[in-house]
Amino acid sequence: TxxxxxxxxxxxxxxxxxxxxxxxxxxxxxxxxxxxxxxxxxxxxxxxxxxxxxxxxxxxxxxxxxxxxxxxxxxxxxxxxxxxxxxxxxxxxxxxxQEHDFAKLGAVCHLAKPEGIESVRHLAENLDQFDFAPDVHTPEEYGQYMIQQSGRYEYDENLAEFYNYEEYGIKRILQEDGVFTDYGYVSYHGTLTLEELMQGNTAESHQQEQEAKMEGMAW
Incomplete structure (x- = not known):
C-alpha cells in the first residue's frame, strides 16, 4: 500500500x-x-x-x-x-x-567474469566487440545458426542434408575461443585483452602504446 x-x-x-x-x-x-x-x-x-x-x-x-x-x-x-x-x-x-542486449550482456559477463560496477559498464559500452548467438547451446546449433541465420552465408535449403552443422560449429568455436552460456553462445573479437577492456582501456590507446614501443625500438 x-x-x-x-x-x-x-x-x-x-x-x-x-x-x-x-x-x-x-x-x-x-x-x-x-x-x-x-x-x-x-x-x-x-x-x-x-x-x-x-x-x-x-x-x-x-x-x-x-x-x-x-x-x-x-x-x-x-x-x-x-x-x-x-x-x-x-x-x-x-x-x-532491448531484451536481446540484456541477454547478450549476461553472456558477456559469463565469458569475461567482471568484478564490480565499472567493469560491467565497460563491457556494456563495448558489446559490439562480442558476437552473440542467442539460445544456442551446442556446436550443432551454433553451426546451424551461422549457416542459416547469421547472414554471413547464402543458405540453400535444397542442400540442407549436405550441411554438417556440428562439424562446422566445432571449427568456429575453436577459432573464436567462444563459450556457451545460459543465454546463448558468445565470443570476443576485440584487439584488447578482456582485462584491458574491463579497465576502460580503448583500442586507440592500445594502438598508440604499440606504436610508441615500436618507435622506441627503432631508436
Missing part, C-alpha cells in the same frame, strides 16, 4: 533499468524503506536517503528490488552504500537496451 511518502516496488517505472531498496540498518519496517530507480537524477539518490532519515553517509542496507539485468550481471555488481553514481552511469549506458 502507498503511505503517501514512499513508492512501493509495484510502482516500478517501465523505463527504468534497475531499482534499489534502501533499508535503514536493523530496521525491517517497510514504512521506513525507500526505493531508487535508475537511471535517475543523481540528487534523487541522496534525497531518498534523507527521506528515510539517513544522512548521506549513514549506515544503510542496499539491495536489489528489481532489475532488467540477467542474474549473471547482478552477481558481478558490488552493491553497497555510496555506489549510486556508478550504478546510474551503468543504467544510462543500458537505458536503450
Amino acid at each position: 502507498y503511505d503517501g511518502k514512499h513508492l512501493p516496488q509495484s510502482w516500478m517505472n517501465e523505463n527504468c533499468v534497475m531499482e534499489l531498496e534502501i533499508v535503514p540498518e536493523n530496521d525491517k519496517d517497510v514504512r521506513h524503506h525507500d526505493w531508487i530507480q535508475f537511471p535517475t537524477d543523481p540528487l534523487k539518490a541522496e534525497r531518498a536517503l534523507f527521506r528515510v532519515g539517513i544522512p548521506a553517509l549513514g549506515k544503510v542496507e542496499v539491495q536489489f528490488s528489481d532489475s532488467r539485468f540477467p542474474d549473471e550481471v547482478v552477481r558481478a555488481l558490488d552493491i553497497r552504500i555510496g555506489c549510486y553514481y556508478q550504478l546510474n552511469e551503468l543504467s544510462q549506458v543500458c537505458a536503450d537496451f
Whole structure:
C-alpha cells in the first residue's frame, strides 16, 4: 500500500533499468524503506536517503528490488552504500537496451567474469566487440545458426542434408575461443585483452602504446 511518502516496488517505472531498496540498518519496517530507480537524477539518490532519515553517509542496507539485468550481471555488481553514481552511469549506458542486449550482456559477463560496477559498464559500452548467438547451446546449433541465420552465408535449403552443422560449429568455436552460456553462445573479437577492456582501456590507446614501443625500438 502507498503511505503517501514512499513508492512501493509495484510502482516500478517501465523505463527504468534497475531499482534499489534502501533499508535503514536493523530496521525491517517497510514504512521506513525507500526505493531508487535508475537511471535517475543523481540528487534523487541522496534525497531518498534523507527521506528515510539517513544522512548521506549513514549506515544503510542496499539491495536489489528489481532489475532488467540477467542474474549473471547482478552477481558481478558490488552493491553497497555510496555506489549510486556508478550504478546510474551503468543504467544510462543500458537505458536503450532491448531484451536481446540484456541477454547478450549476461553472456558477456559469463565469458569475461567482471568484478564490480565499472567493469560491467565497460563491457556494456563495448558489446559490439562480442558476437552473440542467442539460445544456442551446442556446436550443432551454433553451426546451424551461422549457416542459416547469421547472414554471413547464402543458405540453400535444397542442400540442407549436405550441411554438417556440428562439424562446422566445432571449427568456429575453436577459432573464436567462444563459450556457451545460459543465454546463448558468445565470443570476443576485440584487439584488447578482456582485462584491458574491463579497465576502460580503448583500442586507440592500445594502438598508440604499440606504436610508441615500436618507435622506441627503432631508436
